[in-house]
Amino acid sequence: MKDRRFPGFLALTLLVLPLLLAAQIPRPEAPAAAVLDGRELPLPVAINPAGPAFGLSALVNNLGGTLAPGATAESASLTLEGKEVVIGIGSAIITVGDSVVPLSQPVVRGEGGTLMVPVDFLRKTYGDVLGYSFDWRPESQRLVIGRRAARELPVLLDVVHLQGMTTVVLQFPEEPRYQIKRRTGAVDVQMLGDRLAPPPRHPVQDPFVQDVTITPEQVHIQVGAGLDVASYVLNNPFRIVFDVHQPSAVETPAAPMAPGVPSGGPPGIHTIVVDPGHGGTETGAIGPSGVMEKDLTLLLARELESRLSSRLGVRVVLTRGEDATLPLDDRAAIANQNKADLFISIHLNSSLGTGAHGAETYFLSAEASDAKAAKAAAAENAPAAVAPPPGDTKEEVKDLELILWDLAQSRHLSESQRFATLIQTELNEALQLRDRGVKQAPFIVLKGAEMPAVLVELGFISNPDEEKKLQDAAYRGALVDSLTKAVGRYKEQVEARPAPAAPAPAGNPGNAAPQPVGAVPHQPTPAPPQATPKPNPGHRP
Amino acid sequence: MNRKAAAFILGLALALIAGGAFWWWWQGKGNHVRLGPEPAESAGPTEKVSVELYFPADEGLRTEKRDLDVTASRKDRIRKIVAALLAGPVSGGAARPFPEGVMLGGVQLGEDGTAYLDIRWEGHADPPASGSTEEMQRVYSVVDSLTANIPEVKQVVLLWNGVQRETFSGHLDTSRPLLPNRTLLTP
Numbered sequence: 001m002k003d004r005r006f007p008g009f010l011a012l013t014l015l016v017l018p019l020l021l022a023a024q025i026p027r028p029e030a031p032a033a034a035v036l037d038g039r040e041l042p043l044p045v046a047i048n049p050a051g052p053a054f055g056l057s058a059l060v061n062n063l064g065g066t067l068a069p070g071a072t073a074e075s076a077s078l079t080l081e082g083k084e085v086v087i088g089i090g091s092a093i094i095t096v097g098d099s100v101v102p103l104s105q106p107v108v109r110g111e112g113g114t115l116m117v118p119v120d121f122l123r124k125t126y127g128d129v130l131g132y133s134f135d136w137r138p139e140s141q142r143l144v145i146g147r148r149a150a151r152e153l154p155v156l157l158d159v160v161h162l163q164g165m166t167t168v169v170l171q172f173p174e175e176p177r178y179q180i181k182r183r184t185g186a187v188d189v190q191m192l193g194d195r196l197a198p199p200p201r202h203p204v205q206d207p208f209v210q211d212v213t214i215t216p217e218q219v220h221i222q223v224g225a226g227l228d229v230a231s232y233v234l235n236n237p238f239r240i241v242f243d244v245h246q247p248s249a250v251e252t253p254a255a256p257m258a259p260g261v262p263s264g265g266p267p268g269i270h271t272i273v274v275d276p277g278h279g280g281t282e283t284g285a286i287g288p289s290g291v292m293e294k295d296l297t298l299l300l301a302r303e304l305e306s307r308l309s310s311r312l313g314v315r316v317v318l319t320r321g322e323d324a325t326l327p328l329d330d331r332a333a334i335a336n337q338n339k340a341d342l343f344i345s346i347h348l349n350s351s352l353g354t355g356a357h358g359a360e361t362y363f364l365s366a367e368a369s370d371a372k373a374a375k376a377a378a379a380e381n382a383p384a385a386v387a388p389p390p391g392d393t394k395e396e397v398k399d400l401e402l403i404l405w406d407l408a409q410s411r412h413l414s415e416s417q418r419f420a421t422l423i424q425t426e427l428n429e430a431l432q433l434r435d436r437g438v439k440q441a442p443f444i445v446l447k448g449a450e451m452p453a454v455l456v457e458l459g460f461i462s463n464p465d466e467e468k469k470l471q472d473a474a475y476r477g478a479l480v481d482s483l484t485k486a487v488g489r490y491k492e493q494v495e496a497r498p499a500p501a502a503p504a505p506a507g508n509p510g511n512a513a514p515q516p517v518g519a520v521p522h523q524p525t526p527a528p529p530q531a532t533p534k535p536n537p538g539h540r541p
Numbered sequence: 542m543n544r545k546a547a548a549f550i551l552g553l554a555l556a557l558i559a560g561g562a563f564w565w566w567w568q569g570k571g572n573h574v575r576l577g578p579e580p581a582e583s584a585g586p587t588e589k590v591s592v593e594l595y596f597p598a599d600e601g602l603r604t605e606k607r608d609l610d611v612t613a614s615r616k617d618r619i620r621k622i623v624a625a626l627l628a629g630p631v632s633g634g635a636a637r638p639f640p641e642g643v644m645l646g647g648v649q650l651g652e653d654g655t656a657y658l659d660i661r662w663e664g665h666a667d668p669p670a671s672g673s674t675e676e677m678q679r680v681y682s683v684v685d686s687l688t689a690n691i692p693e694v695k696q697v698v699l700l701w702n703g704v705q706r707e708t709f710s711g712h713l714d715t716s717r718p719l720l721p722n723r724t725l726l727t728p
Contacts, residue, residue: 075650088616091647092703093657102659102703106647282711285672293672328708347712350672352597352636352679362673436600439724441677444707444714455712457673 032141036062043143046116050105052136053116054143063126063145067115076115080129081192082179087115096124119143130192131177151176154197155214159206165245166208170219175238180231187229189219189240208244267498269342269491271315272308273335275445276301277347277455280325285350287461289468293348294323296470300346300458303480312488332408332448341494342419342487343453345445348470350462357463358434359479361424362455363416364409364447365440408450415452419490423456426482426489433459452490456483587612592690594625596635597678601725602685603635616648618691619656623648626682638682640669646703654695655718656687661702668701668709676710681722688721696720 032045034054041062044055056078060067066079070086078085086095092106101124103117110116119134126132131148156171170189177192198214208227213220223229223244230243276297278284284293298320305316317338319331335343349356409416420438428435436457446453458479459466469475587610595602609621623645629637639660646659660683662668671679684697696718698705707716 086649086651088647088649091649093647093649093659093700095649095651095657102647102700278711283670284711285675286670328711347673350675351600352638352675353599353601353634356600356674441673441712441722442714442717442719443673443712444716445712447714455673460672460674462672462675 032143034059034062034143034145036145037147040142044110044114044116045141045143046110047138048105051118052138052143053105053108053110053118054122055110056107056115056117056121058114059122059126063130063132065126065130078125080125081177083129085125087117089115094121094124096128128175129177131194151194152197152216153194155199155219157199157202157212157214157219159204159209159212161206161208165243166206168209168212168221168242168244170240172238172240175235178240180240182229185223185225187221187223187231187242189221191217268495269312269314269487271317271338271340272342272344272487273317273319273331273338273340274301274304274308275319275331275335275343275345277345277445279320279323282325285348285461287350287467287470288464291461291467291471293350293461296348296461296476297346298323300476300480303476304344304346304483307480307484308487311484312491314487314491328445329448331445332450332453335453336408336448336450340451342490343446343449343451344483344487345443345453345455347455347457349457349460351460355463356460357466358436359424359427359431359459360436360439360457361420361427362439362441362443362446362457363420363453364413365442408448409446409453412449412452416446416454418493419452419486420454420456422489423454423483423486426486427456427458427479430482430485431478590618590690592622592625593686594622594630595682595685595689595726596626596630596632597638597675597682598630598635599727600674601727602678602682603630603632603727605630605632605635615650615691615693619648619650619658619687619694620645622686622690623658623683626686636678638679646700650693654693655698656691656694656696657698657700658683659700659703666702668706671710673710673712676708676712677722677725680709680713680715680719681725684719685721685723685725 032043033040034043035041041058043058046053057067060078064080068077068079070076075089076087078087083096087107088094089109090106092103094101094103094107101121103124104120105118107115107117107121119136122132122134127134127148131150133146133148135144135146136142137144151174153172153174153176156169158167158169158171160167160169176194176196178194179190179192181188181190195216196214196219198216201214204210204212208224209221210224211220211222213222221229221242226247227244228247230245231240233240276294278292278294278297280294282294284297286292301318302321305318308314308316317334317340319334320326331345332343349360417438424435424438427433443455446455459470461467461470589608590611591606591608594605594607596605597603607625609618609625611618611621626638627643627645640662643660643662646661647657648659649657651657660668668679669675680699683699687694687697698718699709699715700706701709705716707714709715713719
């Protein structure tokens with residue numbers, strides 16, 4: 001029986017299999033293609049798990065641009081209207097101009113070595129720079145490419161001269177497609193496809209900028225001879241900013257500004273903003289026994305508020321008086337809004353190594369307060385959208401405030417260092433803590449503070465001994481006592497200084513209302529260089 | 542059921558299984574791009590280079606020398622150095638900068654000397670909560686190790702799960718390129 005059955009099976013299998021295959025294999029379809037202006041263009045397409053990828057060379061041939069090998073074998077460079085796209089082959093991050101753009105999947109080499117790119121690559125490059133739209137239709141294997149209609153964008157112009165530098169701000173409702181052309185004594189912002197709706201023309205009266213002409217095709221900025229022009233962009237709303245200054249003016253550190261005399265008033269320390277580090281969903285460091293930094297900083301800050309008020313007679317504002325999440329920018333903004341003379345951010349430390357202990361005091365590092373670097377950072381980030389507070393008028397949302405945000409603390413570094421040294425000295429003397437010294441770091445909470453500002457680390461809660469001590473109210477009281485003495489000494493120093501000779505508008509009023517915790521303070525009409533919070537850059541923890 | 546009918550049904554079932562398997566294989570084959578040569582990042586001859594890695598220890602960073610097999614590609618060097626950091630120190634007393642499970646995603650090296658690193662930790666939207674020293678140990682372990690060993694790397698942008706953050710743990714400004722910080726080095 002066996003001998004008769006198996007040949008039967010075999011014959012049946014051979015008979016049925018081709019029929020099944022014929023039924024299962026899809027009919028050959030037309031190869032994948034791009035559709036542009038009704039024409040079909042051959043386009044290599046690879047369907048990867050993360051989505052389709054398209055042959056870049058075929059698109060470059062039809063949409064324009066220059067594709068060239070990069071500086072190294074594993075990179076390539078795509079140039080679109082003067083904007084360079086750096087492609088790391090095998091990497092899911094590209095750079096478009098100054099922006100780092102993560103992609104949904106890496107750019108890889110396909111058959112024949114052609115670069116295969118995902119659709120978000122195309123949207124971030126050809127879409128954003130040249131205005132194309134891309135729609136992948138998997139059922140027909142077609143990439144439909146559209147041309148975005150030319151937009152007419154209103155532009156707002158602001159020209160401000162301050163502290164030896166003129167800042168020209170061009171504000172748009174959305175990012176235009178443009179390129180910047182520099183010539184001797186002039187800068188042009190030329191539109192690429194888009195058109196501008198010029199505002200009513202007003203003569204420019206500025207020592208550095210002679211004229212600004214806005215036509216539908218371009219913005220022409222005429223500057224004085226021999227001046228440097230630096231440009232960068234800010235987002236939300238999109239702005240192109242030009243700083244016009246004498247050569248090297250930006251690099252020269254500004255003269256240190258004394259605290260307590262923001263507008264020429266009598267020197268003194270009237271208002272102090274105390275910032276309990278972290279809060280809400282941001283726990284900060286967590287000690288071995290589970291003690292959270294955010295809870296101890298709040299206790300310390302409340303105690304400090306009480307002692308500063310009672311002993312020194314100063315007004316004290318806490319950035320948060322409860323366990324609440326508060327963005328870092330808002331903390332310095334609260335200090336600015338309250339016209340504070342000092343800003344103290346209270347933290348507790350942790351270390352990945354064992355045995356770390358002691359206190360240390362930070363002020364902002366020079367690198368973080370460098371104007372150009374800060375601006376570059378602002379340009380790299382696309383901040384999250386922040387709606388202006390209700391009731392804002394156009395005049396009240398000053399571009400200048402956003403620009404000056406990154407520069408705010410740079411004018412107070414020497415005073416911040418002086419104050420930090422006093423704090424560290426008091427902590428060392430009173431508590432016999434290990435002197436970890438005065439340090440500098442690019443701490444974001446200090447950047448926007450328009451007054452001497454420090455971040456003090458009052459011990460390591462990662463260290464079991466210090467964690468235990470920090471839970472003791474008497475020990476915390478001693479820490480706060482040291483901080484109070486340091487503020488007192490600094491206050492004495494400031495008040496011993498001669499008052500500025502030049503008369504000026506009213507100084508620190510000392511009666512501004514504290515802002516609610518968590519609210520984004522709004523300053524209606526601040527006097528420059530008072531900074532208000534800039535929109536939150538990027539993702540927050 | 543007679544034997545012939547049983548044999549027919551069995552044969553048909555086998556044919557269906559075989560046909561289905563073939564179809565499955567065929568469809569799978571059609572869905573995957575045939576990649577050309579892999580990126581040159583890890584290709585080419587390797588050489589052994591001696592590097593100094595900076596691992597968190599005590600209150601700062603401690604140097605640990607290693608020999609790494611790298612290609613001429615700068616990105617390969619970046620990857621090898623970061624991989625060695627993520628794998629952790631061999632000497633006692635030092636710590637790994639990131640928890641186990643943290644991996645390196647995309648790497649980019651810009652012409653201006655900015656290295657872009659995508660630090661990835663699946664399932665963790667945020668980097669570990671920490672104090673400022675711990676945050677600096679974590680970040681500058683990478684920044685200092687790369688800038689000290691790869692002359693072309695001048696500064697480093699760190700991304701977390703593909704996103705550039707304002708800060709990793711609430712202190713350091715990571716929204717901008719980070720320059721080396723040699724003050725953290727301990728003997």
